[in-house]
Amino acid sequence: MNIMADSRNGTGQTLSDNDAMVFAVIRSANGPLSAYDILDRIKPGRPRIAPPTVYRALDHLIAGGLVRRIESLNAYMKADDRAPGSVVFAICDDCGRVQQRDAGADVARLTKALGRDGFRSTHPVVEVHGRCGDCDAAGGKP
Amino acid sequence: MNIMADSRNGTGQTLSDNDAMVFAVIRSANGPLSAYDILDRIKPGRPRIAPPTVYRALDHLIAGGLVRRIESLNAYMKADDRAPGSVVFAICDDCGRVQQRDAGADVARLTKALGRDGFRSTHPVVEVHGRCGDCDAAGGKP
């Protein structure tokens, strides 16, 4: 990792060139992006970039808590600072918008219940599909 | 759909040949299967079967409530009769075993909270990764 390549991002972490580049793309998006969406947005300035570079950066960013993966969309988005722990994604299947909400209390209940069966939870996935208020009011794709 | 091809499955539903075949494979498995796992198990007796056939059958079976998709595994398993509504999957990342538990109360809380933001929930995805009691006791892959 080149010293000159390191980049501050405002979260107290230092990122490599690649990681910072992927994070910049995700941060500037207004919704979830697939790994190949990210790839396509980087390619103009860096035509030889390949999938493993993006996936490695995503791994780093997810491990660092800057980015979250949405399993049911195979997509990635910036972690919402207001939901630093367990999160629930509210996914609008009409417009594609995704909101993040803290799910700490609900997840705690779930993991506690599973713990009674001897199950040790490590990573909860809570994603709710539906229709956001705006789309519901507009009645698009009814 | 050939009348002779219809098949009872004990759930009060009538399935086409294809759907029954896919369901039989899933029912006889002791864990989640990918669509291509299913394909591979059907192929010996039906070498020309292709992915769309399996995916169509999965769509039907999921719509009928007989099978569930596990988003974070890209895999499918028989719906547990004891969790007919909203379900939480407890996924052991060591041994791959998946258990289903009713998540009705927790999901109700979630959707109610999201509803206060105007979001109308249609399909909740609740999947918890971790380590099952057996693996935890055995300490494999610690």
Place this chain on the structure above:
DNA sequence: GTTGGAATGTAATATTATAACATATCAAAC
């Protein structure tokens, strides 16, 4: 028996993700 709609067959391709191995970079030990 004709017609119209749903299901299925089939080939091709799109999308998402990883394997495998080479190369580069840098810090720490010597």
Place this chain on the structure above:
DNA sequence: GTTTGATATGTTATAATATTACATTCCAAC
């Protein structure tokens, strides 16, 4: 300052998952 070892990155190829598009078949309704 060079060796070493660990981490990161580059590169090619391929694996794994899923869908599109269109042809064909099948059956029910008329």
